[in-house]
Amino acid sequence: MAKKKQAGNLDELAQRLANEEDEDSKIARMIRSMPKWRFYLLAAISIFWLLFQLRIKLYKPFEPWFQLPLHLCLALYVVFLMNPLADKYKKNWLWIVDGALIVMVSVILQYFVTHAEYLNNRMYSVSPVTTHEIIVAVFLLITILEAVRRVVSLALFGVILFFMAYAWFGQFVPGIMHYQGISFDRFCETLMLGTNGIFGSPLGTSLNTLFYFLLFGSFFANCGGGAVLIDAGLKLSNKTVGGPAKAAVLSSGLMGMISGSAVANVSSTGVFTIPLMKKTGYAPEEAGAIESVASTGGQIMPPIMGAGAFIMAEMIGLQYIRIAASAVIPAIAYFGSAYILVHLIARKRRIGHVSGVAADTNPVLPRIYRLFPIVLLVILIVRGTSIPRSALICTVVSIAISMIAKDTRMSLKKFVYTLMDGIRQAANIAIPTAACGIMIGIVVRSGIAVKIAKLIDKTGNSSLFLALLIAALGCILLGMALPTVAAYLIANTLFISAITSLLNLSMPETVNVALVGNMFIFYFGVIAQITPPVCLASYTAAGIAGANAWKTGWKAFSFATVAFIAPFMFVYRPALLLEGTTQEIVIAAAMLFLATLCIAAAVSAYMFKDLMVIERVAFLVVALLFILPSGITDTIGIAAGVVLIVYCFLTGKMKKNSAQPA
Numbered sequence: 001m002a003k004k005k006q007a008g009n010l011d012e013l014a015q016r017l018a019n020e021e022d023e024d025s026k027i028a029r030m031i032r033s034m035p036k037w038r039f040y041l042l043a044a045i046s047i048f049w050l051l052f053q054l055r056i057k058l059y060k061p062f063e064p065w066f067q068l069p070l071h072l073c074l075a076l077y078v079v080f081l082m083n084p085l086a087d088k089y090k091k092n093w094l095w096i097v098d099g100a101l102i103v104m105v106s107v108i109l110q111y112f113v114t115h116a117e118y119l120n121n122r123m124y125s126v127s128p129v130t131t132h133e134i135i136v137a138v139f140l141l142i143t144i145l146e147a148v149r150r151v152v153s154l155a156l157f158g159v160i161l162f163f164m165a166y167a168w169f170g171q172f173v174p175g176i177m178h179y180q181g182i183s184f185d186r187f188c189e190t191l192m193l194g195t196n197g198i199f200g201s202p203l204g205t206s207l208n209t210l211f212y213f214l215l216f217g218s219f220f221a222n223c224g225g226g227a228v229l230i231d232a233g234l235k236l237s238n239k240t241v242g243g244p245a246k247a248a249v250l251s252s253g254l255m256g257m258i259s260g261s262a263v264a265n266v267s268s269t270g271v272f273t274i275p276l277m278k279k280t281g282y283a284p285e286e287a288g289a290i291e292s293v294a295s296t297g298g299q300i301m302p303p304i305m306g307a308g309a310f311i312m313a314e315m316i317g318l319q320y321i322r323i324a325a326s327a328v329i330p331a332i333a334y335f336g337s338a339y340i341l342v343h344l345i346a347r348k349r350r351i352g353h354v355s356g357v358a359a360d361t362n363p364v365l366p367r368i369y370r371l372f373p374i375v376l377l378v379i380l381i382v383r384g385t386s387i388p389r390s391a392l393i394c395t396v397v398s399i400a401i402s403m404i405a406k407d408t409r410m411s412l413k414k415f416v417y418t419l420m421d422g423i424r425q426a427a428n429i430a431i432p433t434a435a436c437g438i439m440i441g442i443v444v445r446s447g448i449a450v451k452i453a454k455l456i457d458k459t460g461n462s463s464l465f466l467a468l469l470i471a472a473l474g475c476i477l478l479g480m481a482l483p484t485v486a487a488y489l490i491a492n493t494l495f496i497s498a499i500t501s502l503l504n505l506s507m508p509e510t511v512n513v514a515l516v517g518n519m520f521i522f523y524f525g526v527i528a529q530i531t532p533p534v535c536l537a538s539y540t541a542a543g544i545a546g547a548n549a550w551k552t553g554w555k556a557f558s559f560a561t562v563a564f565i566a567p568f569m570f571v572y573r574p575a576l577l578l579e580g581t582t583q584e585i586v587i588a589a590a591m592l593f594l595a596t597l598c599i600a601a602a603v604s605a606y607m608f609k610d611l612m613v614i615e616r617v618a619f620l621v622v623a624l625l626f627i628l629p630s631g632i633t634d635t636i637g638i639a640a641g642v643v644l645i646v647y648c649f650l651t652g653k654m655k656k657n658s659a660q661p662a
Helices: 002-019 023-033 036-057 064-082 085-089 093-119 132-152 152-170 182-194 201-223 224-235 241-254 262-280 286-302 307-316 320-326 326-349 366-381 387-402 412-446 448-460 462-482 486-508 513-528 536-543 549-559 561-572 581-603 615-624 631-659
Strands: none
Touching: 002 023, 002 581, 036 064, 036 201, 036 387, 064 093, 064 132, 064 201, 064 412, 093 132, 093 262, 132 152, 132 182, 132 412, 152 224, 152 241, 152 412, 152 486, 182 412, 201 224, 201 307, 201 366, 201 387, 224 366, 241 262, 241 286, 241 326, 262 286, 262 536, 286 326, 286 513, 286 536, 307 486, 307 561, 320 326, 320 366, 320 513, 326 561, 326 581, 366 387, 366 581, 412 448, 412 486, 448 486, 462 486, 462 561, 486 513, 513 536, 513 549, 513 561, 536 549, 561 581, 581 615, 581 631, 615 631
């Protein structure tokens, strides 16, 4: 009875998620319906924010203690004006609460604007913390926590409170996790006036990089580029076996280049691909699972990937192009696995394509020019142009290209709406990056990361594999509850020191262990988005498909098996992240491809023929042999994989011939 009730609740959640408007429609409706005073105020803030960001990138940056607080305060203004309690609860008196929060933000901004020079020369942990600074710090905590609650998630809100509680009550925790505690004034200093707190590197990445890419993504999508990517995926797969499912994989992969949101990808591409998959013969749960797996992969798909990749570049001090390049082979394996999987399922079920899909979609070739900004973006980044400048150039190009066709032409009204949409996205990213600074500040101050590293070392007995398993489980748990950016940042502070210290003992000096370790935790933070029991991408897809949400979540989990194996493979085979010679990279990629093929066969239960249970287990065992590299396991894996595939081919052919009439 309890299970039925849980399933019913999940299905209700799935339908609610599926029925929600996509972000473009939501922002347009919100802007049209809001009072004029609020529209003009938000438009003014958006234009001011844009001019501020252009100034610091194209002319000259301000002092750090001026521009970082200004960036955050603008984000807070936007959040409270776009998501007022008065609108949500339909009670005008709640504007008193929103007004008080806006006043608090103004007090915060006034302090940093007038004290920027003083803060540049202030000595951390030496200079006294004034009463004024304590008041500002309290206001900052209140406004950030409320903004997190409104636009991020209650889960992140709860996690922040947990870390804050540890800062106060860690002195009562026994054993290795004991912490002596902190005074309130030093607590305020840690969070507000230190470089590891709210105004640390994550918020710096939001200021210096993410803002410009979110702006580009908004203009590119609203200028017709997003629609072309979706239609291109449909066209490319229209005439093939299981075409709609392959279209879901291709469209979501292409959309992933500009969108790092799994749920947004499901909402934009799933409304086209899921009904087509069901029409051709895929079960509703399969259609939803395929779409959610493909959409989640957008966060690991170069060249843009998710916001977490930009933060990773900042955290480990690498150029973003290096991060994106290292993700190419694993991303190809992820989407290749999904593509092969849907192909094998289609072969098993004899699923064809939907006739007339090509006619139902707009021609792609006449609109292919709208993808030029993406191509230009890659060229500029490869040639060494800075990330923000590349994004700005491509934003201008997107606007110029929109003028070619009447249906995409950028009027002043559309420009303002698109700008406000991009500003909204920038605010919704700035808030969690600042909020994670609260946790990072507490972790650094309390030394909890070192304690967890010791705990992992003690539990894993200095075993890298056991340490990776513990970290992977931690990342999945964090990723279930938090957005990818927040999950990555917390996992980085908690687990990365333990992983990198063990990697340093087992890897050559030529390998960048920081890159390997960070990619590992980033991947598990991403795939947690399709890991039950909390998997909003799967639930959204289930709602569109009219499928059971719980079954769809577990089906997506099984379809994404390669995503759970690939991170372990690239830790032990860093050549998969381009950390090695050409020969090592080719060999490692071949191993990953064979493992991917074997996993797809095991999950789909098909390889030239229907597979028995023992044959599926054999394929899975072969794939697992490639995780830990050694001459023996590699040789056995290659030999066994080839033998299994040849065996299936021959027996499948014999079965097909015997089934034909004489």
